[in-house]
Amino acid sequence: MINNKEKYTQLIKAESKRLGFLSCGISKAGFLEEEAPRLESWLNKNQHGQMAYMENHFDKRLNPTLLVEDAKSVISLLLNYYPSEEQNSDSYKISKYAYGQDYHFVIKEKLTELLSTIQTEIGEVSGRAFVDSAPVLDKAWAAKSGLGWIGKNSNLITQKTGSFYFIAELIVDLELEYDYATTHHCGTCTACIDACPTEAIVAPYVVDGSKCISYFTIELKDNLPQEMKGKFNDWMFGCDVCQDVCPWNRFSKPHNEPLFHPNSEVLSFTKKDWEEITEDTFKKVFANSAVKRTKIKGLQRNIDFLKK
Structure with missing residues (x-):
């Protein structure tokens, strides 16, 4: 029963x-x-x-x-x-x-x-x-x-x-049936550690948040540190490198959540478009987006830092 x-x-x-x-x-x-x-x-x-x-x-x-x-x-x-x-491949990311x-x-x-x-x-x-x-x-x-x-x-x-x-x-506050932890399957792979542009993964399973591109481009409110110049690989908001290189992500399948579909500009904008972005365009493109957290000034700071 x-x-x-x-x-x-x-x-x-x-x-x-x-x-x-x-x-x-x-x-x-x-x-x-x-x-x-x-x-x-x-x-x-x-x-x-x-x-x-x-x-x-x-x-x-x-x-x-x-x-x-x-x-x-x-x-x-x-x-x-x-x-x-x-x-777009010619874009800040x-x-x-x-x-x-x-x-x-x-x-x-x-x-x-x-x-x-x-x-x-x-x-x-x-x-x-x-x-x-x-x-x-x-x-x-x-x-x-x-x-x-x-x-x-x-x-x-x-x-x-x-x-x-x-x-x-x-x-x-309800008792339920509980699940069990699964096994680990990273093995000897170090793809994420090797690929991190700022060497933020300081040891297996340890990320120094203060060296992470996501931290610099989203959380840090000060000027970006000059010693990181040239290391951001065109990331202007967040970073996916350690996930993009993970072998398990070859099994990723596209989501089916309509609200996660991007505004067309997010996909089509070139670097030039991002460099010339206005307050109005920023508000339109990122009206309900997490990118709003940086405000246009934060995004512009990040883009200026990425310019060659």
């Missing part, structure tokens, strides 16, 4: 599939013992650069029961963003995740609907949705729930679909 935990788990996984998520895994909420010393070491070495927010809420990052009272389960979800088309609408809003809406279905079908369940917006170690939870393994580039990787997807969570 099917028990409630099994029934609820099946309901949640079926609903996540209906909402378009690539996969869903569930872990028992609790303290992340293995991650605690790693996070502490990373912060102590200042590998978070000027991302001061990473120093906040240390305990909450490691323990979801401090984020959701009486939390029992962490539901991890993946949403594919791999595009069917890429930018934008990370693939930012081609379409801002993923925070797209995923938050899906998570709200998932939680609403849980509450309608199961009853009084308290929970919170997290999309890269609170102190949650999303990759650790996704790996713990069997959705993939954390690769040498510190991204979550799956054998069937690579790593071009977003990770999000619902933390709920």
Whole structure:
């Protein structure tokens, strides 16, 4: 006979599939013992650069029961963003995740609907949705729930679909059936380490965030360091190099989320177009995009830095 935990788990996984998520895994909420010393070491070495927010809420990052009272389960979800088309070859580059609408809003809406279905079908369940917006170690939870393994580039990787997807969570006070971590499949491969233009992957599984092109082009508010001149490989917002070279990403399949389809200018613009971009065009092209975070001044700073 099917028990409630099994029934609820099946309901949640079926609903996540209906909402378009690539996969869903569930872990028992609790303290992340293995991650605690790693996070502490990373912060102590200042590998978070000027991302001061990473120093906040240390305990909450490691323990979801401090984020959701009486939390029992962490539901991890993946949403594919791999595009069917890429930018013009004569262009400054934008990370693939930012081609379409801002993923925070797209995923938050899906998570709200998932939680609403849980509450309608199961009853009084308290929970919170997290999309890269609170102190949650999303990759650790996704790996713990069997959705993939954390690769040498510190991204979550799956054998069937690579790593071009977003990770999000619902933390709920409902007991469910729990999944198990999967095995690692990076082997002796060092493609990501060898290809990183700024040598930000300082050891297998350790990324010095303060050396990463994504950090420089998005997070850093100061002037870009001159010693990095010529090392950005034309990336003006984010960087996909360590994912592009990963052998597992040959299995990436294009997403089917209409809101992630890019504005035509994102694909067709040449370097000259980007160099001449106006405030009006910026607002039009990136109206609902994650690129808005840099504002036009930040994008222009990055483009100026890339000009030969």
